[in-house]
Amino acid sequence: MDAPQEILEHVFGYTRFRGQQRQIIDTLMAGRDALVLMPTGGGKSLCYQIPALARPGCGVVISPLIALMQDQVEALRAAGVRAAYLNSSLPFSEAQRVEEALVRGEMDLLYLAPERLSQTRTLELLRRAELSLFAIDEAHCVSQWGHDFRADYLQLNCLHEQFPHVPRIALTATADRRTRAEIARRLDLENAEHFVSSFDRPNIQYRIAQKDNPRRQLLQFLRSEHQGQAGIVYCLSRTKVESTANWLCQQGYTALPYHAGLPAEMRAEHQRRFLREDGIIVVATIAFGMGIDKPDVRFVAHLDLPKSIEAYYQETGRAGRDGEPSTALLLYGLEDVVKLSQMAADSDGSEEHKRQESARLNAMLGLCEITSCRRQALLHYFGEELPEPCGNCDTCLNPPQTWDGTEAAAKLLSCVYRTGQRFGAAHVIDVLRGSENEKVRKFGHDTLSTYGIGTDLSASEWRAVTRQLVVRGYLEVEGEFHSLRLTEACRPLLRGEERIQLRKLPPKAKGARSDASKATPPAEIAPADLPLWEALRACRKQLADRHGVPPYVVFHDATLRGMVAARPQSREEMLAVSGIGDSKLEKFGDAFLAVLRDFNPSAVD
Incomplete structure (x- = not known):
């Protein structure tokens, strides 16, 4: 099979591409580069897995974490894909076996860490193999301004230099405009086609x-x-x-x-x-x-x-x-x-x-x-x-309620000023609320004009006022003791020339006791279907343990819900459930059909 649609259906068990997946796949199929921004859960992996299977040779995926490689490889093998990884967790003999399979053309997808790819030995290995594409996952790691910067990603521009005819795709779920531009520049993808999906995760x-x-x-x-x-x-x-x-x-x-x-x-x-x-x-x-x-x-x-x-x-x-x-x-x-x-x-x-x-x-x-x-x-x-x-x-x-916090803000700002702008929020609030604690008396703050003028608000409410004044720039926090200090912005407020609306604290909720071990079933499962739902989950867990993989590698919850809704009684009917491809049907289908038939005694074998 080399058609993306056939691979989607028979390997991964889906009937339709989502969003820009097909356009991205077509770009790589044509040998062109791509930069993809797609939210987590948007289906980024299929954008390189399918063209890697459809094009001649092996797809090489650069991934920053060993755990991610292992998860992806387990899921791909369950779907019948010849996938492997090379990282420090493999013994030498196993790594050698993977390398030999790559050179012989017996590998569909190979996962590598960025630090391994920069080694001369690895580059020489890749030159001996036929390669279908390079996929650079978590591409935001190349950004020196970002929160996940990894220096090894800066070396990945060597792919463009060493393998100019192998298409590349860089993927990330997290990048503003500045980071996108940096990714394109550092990975030599400025001439690549850019695909920016919605960042929205409505679920x-x-x-x-x-x-x-x-x-x-x-x-x-x-x-x-x-x-x-x-x-x-x-x-x-x-x-x-x-x-x-x-x-x-x-x-x-x-x-x-x-x-x-x-x-x-x-x-x-x-x-x-x-x-x-x-x-x-x-x-x-x-x-x-x-x-x-x-x-x-x-x-x-x-x-x-x-x-x-x-x-x-x-x-x-x-x-x-x-x-x-x-x-x-x-x-x-x-x-x-x-x-x-x-x-x-x-x-x-x-x-x-x-x-x-x-x-x-x-x-x-x-x-x-x-x-x-x-x-x-x-x-x-x-x-x-x-x-x-x-x-x-x-x-x-639940639209937040607001209140006119002008007077409260003025009280707080005045108290910060009169205590010398050298105390943290907790002490200032103690003064406002007329606390008789030792620290207030020690510094003589129980004699200030602001002492006790804030008893109308709770300590929690005063903390909320303080936080909002800091966020809006009326106060700043300085030094190792986190002292509150006034800013120039507070002058109009103190002079009565400006009013401020503040967010109200929500009412306290009372906690309800319940059994922490009892799982809440999905809302879509009717009460009458709960026994079947639990039986399918138990079957999945048993198969996952037997094969040494996470349960979702067997089938996602959505696929189990599809079984509950459709009640398939044959292999042909099972294939119609979203998420079930040929390989998974062969490996797991009979076990689930047995459960489904138990809940449909009239079914004929």
Whole structure:
């Protein structure tokens, strides 16, 4: 088979291409280069996998992570594709076997790490083989301004020089205009055809809330919406990762920590369990995520503020790769702003780099504090306009209430000034609320005119006022003690020449107890079909364990739902279900047909 449509149907089990997939594939089939921006879950892999199978020779995929290579290769082999990878995890004899198969023309797709590709020995190996294309995955790693910069990617322009007649495709899900231009320049793809798909992930519901007992907020979120479902919880520090994972385990969840300080064996084991077991929650720093190909991650929660919209978009994009409804929850507070600002200021980067980091952080804060549609603001950042509010983010579903915060802001700014502009938010709020603690008395702040003038607001409400004044530029945070200082922008507000509308804190929600081990079935599954749904999932898990692969490599949830809806009773009927190709039907079809027939006793064998 060499026709893309035939490969799509018989190898991958789909009947139609999505979005720009066909145009991208046609570009590579014609021997031309392509630069592709497509959101996570948009089907980027098929854009190079299909032409690699359709063109003579082997497709070479440059991928930054071993885990990503292994996942992709497992899935391809399950679909009957001759795929392999070369990386440091392979013993010498196995690597030699892969190399020999490549040279003999017995390989369809080969995955390589960028550092291996830059080796002379690897380039000589590739010259001895017939190559169909080069695919550079996670191409944003080439950007020195980006959040995932990898120096080895800078060497990949050698592909254009060493193999000028082999088409190249660079792919990423995260790049603004500046990063796109940098990718094209550094990879010699300025003359390539550019394909920019929508950045919109309509199946992800974006929610951003101010921290108000974040553990309680997370627990309420899990218990009410995502019982027994897989998800990722991101934290800024390694210590917080471990304490949060331990606490979730105490609440009855299976939560695994993941950060760069853990032993490599433990990280690999936790990642393996996340990919292969149901209902696992990984609590992680940003060290976890790129290359995670798990389609059924139902939520991504941030317990700290990401440092940029690019990082936020990429991390939330790990939810709902299968296109099913998913949630991205972000909880943030003033302490996050202070911590990230300090990290940027203390970095070893140039002044220009620090300014860029500060601008990115301000954009991220702007996304948090807006009262309009989150998705419109997010897409606008990437140069895309959404004509109407999305109807699937927190500000659309529950429009935030605002209030005239002019008087409160003036009180806070005055208190900051009268305490000498050398104290953090907590102390200033104590003074406003008339606290009798030792620190307030020690500095004589209980004698100030601003002492006790803020008892009408709670400490949480004052923190929200402080945070919004920092974000809007009326206050700035300085020094190791995170002192609040006035800016020039606050003068009109203090003189009564300007009014300000502030966002109200949402009411506190009461948590509902439930069994953490019991998974919530998809909404599309009718109660009468739940026994069949669970039986199909059990069959999938058994087959996955037997073959040593994650369950989704056998079949995605969407394919199981297709079986529930269609109730196929023969191999021919099974092939009509989306996601079932010839190879998977041969390997797994009979086992699932047996389950389906058990639920249809009248069927004739």
